[in-house]
Amino acid sequence: MDLNFTNPSPESHTIHLHGLDVDQANDGVPATSFQLATGESTVYSFTADHAGTFLYHCHVTTTLHLTMGMYGMILVKRPDQTLFAGGPHYDQDVPLLFSDLEVATNLDPVGSFPFHDIRPDVFMVNGHRGTQLEEEANMVWSAPGDTVALRLGSMAYSRVRCHFPPELHAVCHMSDGRPLPETFAVDSLDIFPGERFTILVAPEAGWDGAVSCAFWNMVDPGVEDVQDIRFGALASSVEEGGSPWLRPGYPNPADQWYALPEAAAPVALSAAGEVVVWDLQGRLFFRGPLDAGRLDVSGWPEGAYVAQCGALPKTRFIVAH
Ligand SMILES: [Cu+2]
Structure with a gap:
């Protein structure tokens, strides 16, 4: 596929397709491919051979450009709604992108250079946190019998530890864009920076709990923050429910x-x-x-x-x- 990329900003940028099997010219690492100066346009081309959960981010002065939000998630999906060739079927995709930032660096990135001591103090799921994650539009909704694919990926500096309540019946099927040799039931999962996991959950009918996500500092052991991904139960019939x-x-x-x-x-x-x-x-x-x-x-x-x-x-x- 082709990604058309135009850079209107005063800085140079790239798109690094994190985890995708692209050739070196399309990898978005400035020293080994190229970077796009102000006003330039390019096309990144690649074949998405493997279905899975991936990330992208700018690779120019990466710490600065990540802090300014130049990152996201890429899902490579199959038309038959299975996770991978011969893999399990599911009903719904839920992308869950973890990230964090330090406010002082975000407000004064140039003054913070060379970024040797970033300590995040804002912690997010899909760019939301706290009560934002309680809003209906940011919750995970499922009807009885639904299988939901949680697409977990982390652009955070923190280690993110997710706790899956037993009512979700969570099973991990994929890691870093590839099927696992053996699936495993998961109640707690650590996600390090840049990692991705695909987890199928089958919430019990009527369950409306949460997956809690603890952000651990990578330098000093300790939890900096906890964010909850909230689940809501749909009735089996939309009209009735x-x-x-x-x-x-x-x-x-x-x-x-x-x-x-x-x-x-x-x-x-x-x-x-x-x-x-x-x-x-x-x-x-x-x-x-x-x-x-x-x-x-x-x-x-x-x-x-x-x-x-x-x-x-x-x-x-x-x-x-
Ligand atoms: Cu950039």
Whole structure:
């Protein structure tokens, strides 16, 4: 696949595809490939041979550029919704990216150079922390019988220790983008910087607990912070349960059109109903009729959206062109 990369910022940057099997020219390490100066554009090309959980980050003055947030997660997925060739089937992907930063370095990166003594004091999951992780949109939702793939990856300076309550029946299937020779049931897992794990969970019906994640300092042994990934239980029938969120429709991410999940787009809506769409900032983006359960997103800006029909549950999706 191709990644089109344009650099409008005053600094040079790269995209390092952490853990993906790319050739040296596309690896994004400045000394061995190239870096992109202000105003330049390039295309990173690679073949994603292995399904799995990966990361990316800028590799120029890495400490500084990580502190400014130049990182993310990459999922290589199979169309048949299995983890890997011959691997287990699952219902839903939940990316969980751990990161941290030191506020003083973030506010004054140049003054903090050469970064020999970073001690993070903000600890995040998917860029959220504390009460943000209690918001419905940031929780993990599953219906009875669902198998959820937790895609764990860490860009943190800390060691992250996750505790999986027994009600989740967590089993680790993959590490660093490859299937494990043998799966193992997991109640506690340490994730070091740059590591990725894919864990399948099958939450017990009605369970609404949390996976607690302790951020351990890598220099002085001790827990700096704990963040909770909260789980919510959907009823088996969305109509009966009135659950606040639905799983997304398809395709997701969407390019030309997006079909709402069936339970959010009853047939009647195509005649009389309307759909309301908000952007990630909660601003009203679109209001209008559905065309056979589909939204035409071909002209929409890239980003995350929330759609709702009437009083039915909301669904989240991403537009990417
Ligand atoms: Cu950079």
